[in-house]
Amino acid sequence: MTILLTILIMGLGSYAMRAVFILLLSNHSFPPWALKALEYVGPAVMAALVMTMLLSPEGGQAPRVYEWAGLATAAVVALLTRNHIYVLTLAMAVYWGLGYLLG
């Protein structure tokens, strides 16, 4: 019972965090500088998220060489081609290939 209640409250919290600005700011007009600022949210939070995925959940363990290499490949291929199929194929090839070679 406690657990169900906890999950329900967490569900509300989860929704609230995703909805809060979308609903509260739905009738506000954004000044130009705020719109500019919002453009940085995507790059900043996604970059932080990518790095978080590479770090072990317990912290401490740094990403391995082939993980850095795979990520760098993804960035370069995305920059050059803007094609995510190429990004996926080449970056995973580098990641698996180097991972295999380096053990």
Place this chain on the structure above:
Amino acid sequence: MSNPASPNTNYGRRGFLDALVLVIPAIPFALVFGLAVRESGIAIWLGWSSSPIMFSGAAQITLITLLGEGASVAAAATAALVVGARHLFYSFSMAPVMQRQPPWFRWFAPYMLVDQVFALCVGKQDLPAADFRRYYLAAGMTFWLFWMTFTALGLFVGPVLPTGLDITFATPVLFMGLLVTTIDSWQKALVAVFAMLVTFLLAEMPSRSGLLIAALAGLILGLLLERFRR
């Protein structure tokens, strides 16, 4: 994520296909969640009910694991909230594009605003409102269906995880690709690199809270760089 956009692109179909590419590397994660429910000792369907109720992978795993380990409800809930707090940034970022949407969508869309849906849609904000909505709905519902099905499957097939080829790395790879496509100035590139660096330096912080500080630090740097430009 398929590239060329012709004038009569079907954005519903495209959202579905783009989400599908992100679904595949997330499969092990969904199965691991099922396994975490089993190991927690919580009744399996009760544990699974967090999938439709919370729809927030990492926060669900945090909550269920900590509850299973006997942590207090308050401690488990706090940790899960911190893990999920990055969604505040998504909500903020999506606020302007949602202004052009009908109210029902503004209320419904946040429920589906998971990492993958944000990553796919953040670069689609210049689409016409109806196309954006179709794309978002298709991507969101695809991911929702996947998460419900595979977290349930994980309750039963948890231990049968593929160990040979590690496909989970495809998620950061695809996110990196999506990140790069949102960058159209050196300022944004610098912000992204800076946010990664800060996250890396704060790796020891509990419950992914380093991510929040790094995202905020990146945002502040972006604002400073904007000021410089003028």
